[in-house]
Amino acid sequence: MNAVLPVLLALLSVTDAAFCGFRVAAGRDARIFKADYYRSAIRRGMGRGLFTAALVGAGIAGACLFSPGLFPQLLVCARAMLWVLLPYATLTLVGMGVWAAAEADARTLASVVVLGPFTLIRPWVIAAAAAVGAWKAPGFTAALVTLAACGAQLALEPWLNAGMRPRIPQVGPARP
Amino acid sequence: MPSDLLEISDLIVDYDVATLQPRPVSRSAVVARLIENGQRGAARLVQRLPASNDTLDFEACSLALLRAHIELQRLSEEFLQADRLRWVLLPLLRTLRDAGVKPPLRIVDVGCGLGYAVRSLAAHGRLGRDVELIGCDMNVTLIENARRLAEEESLSCELKVANAFQLEQPGHIFISTGVLHHFRGNDLNAFFAGQRQGHAFVHYDIQHSVLSPWGSWMFHQARMREPLARHDGVVSARRAHPTQTLLSAARTETGFSCASLDGARDLLGAMLRPMTATLGTRAELWESLLGQLGPLRSRLGPAR
Numbered sequence: 001m002n003a004v005l006p007v008l009l010a011l012l013s014v015t016d017a018a019f020c021g022f023r024v025a026a027g028r029d030a031r032i033f034k035a036d037y038y039r040s041a042i043r044r045g046m047g048r049g050l051f052t053a054a055l056v057g058a059g060i061a062g063a064c065l066f067s068p069g070l071f072p073q074l075l076v077c078a079r080a081m082l083w084v085l086l087p088y089a090t091l092t093l094v095g096m097g098v099w100a101a102a103e104a105d106a107r108t109l110a111s112v113v114v115l116g117p118f119t120l121i122r123p124w125v126i127a128a129a130a131a132v133g134a135w136k137a138p139g140f141t142a143a144l145v146t147l148a149a150c151g152a153q154l155a156l157e158p159w160l161n162a163g164m165r166p167r168i169p170q171v172g173p174a175r176p
Numbered sequence: 177m178p179s180d181l182l183e184i185s186d187l188i189v190d191y192d193v194a195t196l197q198p199r200p201v202s203r204s205a206v207v208a209r210l211i212e213n214g215q216r217g218a219a220r221l222v223q224r225l226p227a228s229n230d231t232l233d234f235e236a237c238s239l240a241l242l243r244a245h246i247e248l249q250r251l252s253e254e255f256l257q258a259d260r261l262r263w264v265l266l267p268l269l270r271t272l273r274d275a276g277v278k279p280p281l282r283i284v285d286v287g288c289g290l291g292y293a294v295r296s297l298a299a300h301g302r303l304g305r306d307v308e309l310i311g312c313d314m315n316v317t318l319i320e321n322a323r324r325l326a327e328e329e330s331l332s333c334e335l336k337v338a339n340a341f342q343l344e345q346p347g348h349i350f351i352s353t354g355v356l357h358h359f360r361g362n363d364l365n366a367f368f369a370g371q372r373q374g375h376a377f378v379h380y381d382i383q384h385s386v387l388s389p390w391g392s393w394m395f396h397q398a399r400m401r402e403p404l405a406r407h408d409g410v411v412s413a414r415r416a417h418p419t420q421t422l423l424s425a426a427r428t429e430t431g432f433s434c435a436s437l438d439g440a441r442d443l444l445g446a447m448l449r450p451m452t453a454t455l456g457t458r459a460e461l462w463e464s465l466l467g468q469l470g471p472l473r474s475r476l477g478p479a480r
Contacts, residue, residue: 027250027399030290030325032299104256105448111254112391112447119398166246168239169324 002071005078010057012089013153014049016122019092020157021045023119029167045160052156056149063145073142080136081146084129092118126150181415182213183408184222185244186358188237189315196316196337198234203227218411221403238317244405245290245318248354251399255450257353257380258296262303264378264437264453267468268349269303271461272375274468277348279306284347284374286340286367287355288313291322291333298331309333310347312340341370349376356381356422356454357415364417368429376432376457376465381416383439385446388413419477422454427480433462436477 025041064071095114099107118125130150137143187206190199203222210219225240226233252258265283272281283303285294288311298309311333313319322335336343340350350371356379359367371377382388392413396406419436426434434456440446455476457465466473 027247027401030246030249030292030321032292032295032325032329032331104259108255108450109448112450115254116391116395116398120394166243168242168246169321169328 002075005075005082006057006060008082009078009085009149010053012085013053013056014046015089016153017049017052017156017160018042018046020160021048024157024161024164027166028164031167045156048156048160052152056152060145060149063141067141070139070141070145073138074145077133077137077142077146081129081133081150084125084132088118088122088125123154126154180213180360181215181411182210182218183358183411183415184210184218184404185241185408188222188225188232189234189241189317191314191316193314193339196314198316200231201234201237202230203232204230206232218407221407238315240402240404241315242290242317242321244400244402244408247400247402247405248409249290249292251395252292252353254399257451258293258300260438260451260453261293261351261353261378261380262297262301263472264455265297265301265303265349265351267465267470267472268376268378268457269307270468271457271465272348273306274464275375275461277375280308281306281349282308282310282345282347283349283351284340284343285309285311286350286352286379287358288322288335288352289315289318291319291326291335293351293353294333294335295322295326295329295331298326298333299329310340310343311335312338312343314339341373346373348374349378350374351377352379352381353451354381354412355379356417357412364421364425365429368426371432371456372430375461377426377430377455378437379422379454380451381422381454382413383446383450383452384416384418385440385443387443387446388416388450391447391450419452419454423477423480426454426456430456431459432456433459433479435479437472438475439477 021041021044022038025038029037060074091114095110095118098110099115102110127150130147133146134143137146187209188201190201191197192199203225206222207219210222226236269281285291288294291311294309294311297303311322314337316337319335319337326333326335340347382392389410393410396409400406400409419439423434423436426432434454437453437455438449439452440449462479469476
């Protein structure tokens with residue numbers, strides 16, 4: 001059980017990063033055939049997500065070396081955070097599944113009811129998870145680590161977004 | 177009643193219709209017009225656009241419009257707009273072939289913007305070898321980019337800076353996506369009147385519903401980055417025409433048999449189908465089309 005919660009959070013973090021990678025690329029390329037473009041964007045998101053998760057994990061491991069009681073406290077925070085994050089993640093994945101597999105109206109419904117609004121509330125969900133985790137934290141350091149980890153996750157999308165530009169073929173006068 | 181709010185994209189670039197050269201647009205005049213219309217937020221957005229000697233920078237405005245259209249394509253992709261068009265076009269084309277209309281059958285996208293619909297139909301449509309896809313728009317920058325995109329992917333479609341109703345070879349089927357709400361009153365009538373020359377039309381636009389502006393706001397916040405796109409997206413939803421207005425204008429001006437497709441009868445309908453189509457054919461083709469529509473027939477509103 002000790003390993004399950006951190007691994008689960010890391011998985012959620014990398015999955016979220018993959019979605020962020022897709023989102024920052026979407027709406028920036030007007031070609032019709034762009035599966036490779038999206039695959040590469042998702043890989044970029046996952047890569048940075050893995051890097052962030054590894055960095056946060058290493059930081060937490062380092063902190064736990066100096067403070068042996070910290071890890072059990074962080075597990076309490078992680079459990080509290082998952083009460084917020086898991087329903088959100090489950091519904092998002094179900095929405096994605098419907099969008100990927102179902103017929104047009106069901107896909108639209110998945111977009112309208114889940115994928116669109118859940119994109120909008122994502123920062124608030126992470127902030128809520130951070131608040132709940134910090135609230136439940138048995139110690140100040142655990143609360144601080146929880147907030148910092150959630151902050152890193154929130155910073156992922158702006159990081160991925162940095163430097164992204166629309167792919168514009170050319171601007172200029174056209175032949176009539 | 178649909179709102180009379182103004183869309184920024186309609187105001188910030190202007191072309192001479194005869195020469196297709198850009199005409200200077202006064203920033204202060206646009207700002208004043210928006211303020212007069214009670215759109216202070218939109219006025220602030222325009223105020224931030226670059227200008228020299230009060231003339232809006234054409235390149236910067238064109239780029240903003242281009243970015244907005246690229247983002248808009250993402251929404252069209254998410255809501256499967258090209259697929260929805262194809263599902264209606266296939267039976268329409270069968271109807272025209274059965275009626276002996278001489279090929280090539282020309283599908284003309286009116287106000288095609290970046291040409292997403294025609295490019296996507298060219299890529300995936302499987303409409304038949306006897307079909308020509310033509311996208312028309314008066315915005316030179318958008319068409320130039322649409323052409324480059326089509327060339328890049330070797331897509332078989334034409335993109336023209338032209339009035340869709342004055343083509344040398346007139347269209348058989350006129351289509352559009354998200355264009356109808358731009359027209360009001362006589363302009364809406366003129367839009368449909370231009371299609372008398374054709375055999376049929378399918379015009380998709382945002383569903384007129386109390387939910388539409390909220391849904392549009394949510395999706396434009398979640399999916400769009402360009403402030404202009406976020407503003408105009410919500411205004412578009414508020415400007416959407418009720419089905420009856422569209423059907424009445426279409427019927428009166430073309431004399432075609434017309435019906436709405438996917439018109440929402442309740443809130444769930446508006447959520448399932450955020451876009452609705454106004455569909456029409458020459459009266460003599462209507463019965464044949466109904467026979468070709470298959471399951472789509474149950475989604476048609478009453479014909480007028």
